[in-house]
Amino acid sequence: MKVIKSIPEVREAVKCAKKEGKTIALVPTMGYLHEGHISLVRIAGERGNFVVVSIFVNPLQFGPSEDLKEYPRDLNRDIMLLEREGVDLVFAPDVEEMYPEEQLATVEVKGLTEVMCGAYRPGHFTGVATVVMKLFNIVQPDIAVFGQKDAQQAAVIKKMVKDLNLPVEIIVGPVVREEDGLAMSSRNVYLNSEEREAALVLYRALKKGENLLDGGVRSAKTVIESIEKEFEKEPLARLQYVYICHPETLKEIINIEKGAMIAVAAFIGKTRLIDNILWEG
Numbered sequence: 306m307k308v309i310k311s312i313p314e315v316r317e318a319v320k321c322a323k324k325e326g327k328t329i330a331l332v333p334t335m336g337y338l339h340e341g342h343i344s345l346v347r348i349a350g351e352r353g354n355f356v357v358v359s360i361f362v363n364p365l366q367f368g369p370s371e372d373l374k375e376y377p378r379d380l381n382r383d384i385m386l387l388e389r390e391g392v393d394l395v396f397a398p399d400v401e402e403m404y405p406e407e408q409l410a411t412v413e414v415k416g417l418t419e420v421m422c423g424a425y426r427p428g429h430f431t432g433v434a435t436v437v438m439k440l441f442n443i444v445q446p447d448i449a450v451f452g453q454k455d456a457q458q459a460a461v462i463k464k465m466v467k468d469l470n471l472p473v474e475i476i477v478g479p480v481v482r483e484e485d486g487l488a489m490s491s492r493n494v495y496l497n498s499e500e501r502e503a504a505l506v507l508y509r510a511l512k513k514g515e516n517l518l519d520g521g522v523r524s525a526k527t528v529i530e531s532i533e534k535e536f537e538k539e540p541l542a543r544l545q546y547v548y549i550c551h552p553e554t555l556k557e558i559i560n561i562e563k564g565a566m567i568a569v570a571a572f573i574g575k576t577r578l579i580d581n582i583l584w585e586g
């Protein structure tokens with residue numbers, strides 16, 4: 306497995322792989338890998354035969370009062386995990402390599418970024434779309450794999466690819482959870498033991514909503530109220546939003562139909578977590 310920090314070297318390695326007729330599959334990450342990331346790496350390996358994982362904590366997508374400095378990092382451990390998975394190339398640039406000067410060109414996906422997390426993290430999705438566009442231009446993958454855990458991000462990237470005619474197939478892998486239901490996230494490491502227990506409220510509340518739907522309820526208002534109630538019972542949690550929408554257009558849904566997504570974001574102590582479920586009906 307090659308570990309590369311420079312853009313020209315990545316271009317060269319990918320060029321060689323392409324010459325050999327390989328299909329390039331990219332998994333973009335911010336590192337501090339867990340089973341959620343590994344599941345995406347495995348999907349990449351099933352769909353392509355030259356797997357590239359990028360590890361880059363992208364400053365452009367963090368707000369001024371967010372956790373850029375504290376974001377967990379452990380490149381050596383990540384490399385060990387990816388080596389075990391048979392990954393071909395790890396691209397782990399430093400900030401100067403990705404942003405040698407002020408980044409003036411950005412990618413904005415309007416219409417999908419004003420709701421949900423976008424409403425609370427201004428500029429976040431422009432930062433995400435811009436770095437993903439840069440990664441696509443550097444690696445030139447045939448396929449890129451993202452996680453459903455970051456549902457709005459997946460919708461934004463799909464729309465960027467569609468609207469800008471990028472020659473990349475986007476695959477979205479399902480949410481991987483801990484045994485007790487908590488969605489895996491690098492930020493779970495911030496939680497102390499009480500908060501870790503309290504964090505279960507996200508999945509519990511989503512499941513409550515799902516149960517209502519399974520029981521025949523179709524009113525988004527009813528489902529939202531039941532989710533809000535579940536959060537009110539958890540003193541360490543502060544619900545930021547609950548939103549029911551189409552998973553790709555992110556248009557709000559009033560009368561719920563099969564395929565709808567229920568998404569939540571909440572602070573558990575100082576840690577902001579997100580989760581969602583797709584209601585398959």
Ligand SMILES: Nc1ncnc2c1ncn2[C@@H]1O[C@H](COP(=O)(O)OP(=O)(O)OP(=O)(O)O)[C@@H](O)[C@H]1O
Pocket residue numbers: 333334335336341342344345450451452453454455478479480481482488489490491492493
């Ligand atoms: N539990 C999960 N299941 C499936 N995919 C996941 C999961 N967690 C993260 N991913 C995906 O992994 C990719 C890289 O995400 P990232 O490195 O930000 O990890 P993360 O755990 O989401 O971190 P954080 O939420 O703390 O920023 C994204 O496409 C993301 O959706």
Ligand SMILES: CC(C)(CO)[C@@H](O)C(=O)[O-]
Pocket residue numbers: 333334335361363366433436437455458
């Ligand atoms: C897609 C991504 C790697 C862009 O920095 C990041 O937002 C993430 O890890 O989900």
Ligand code: BAL
Pocket residue numbers: 366367455
């Ligand atoms: N996985 C989403 C990246 C972020 O929260 O910045």
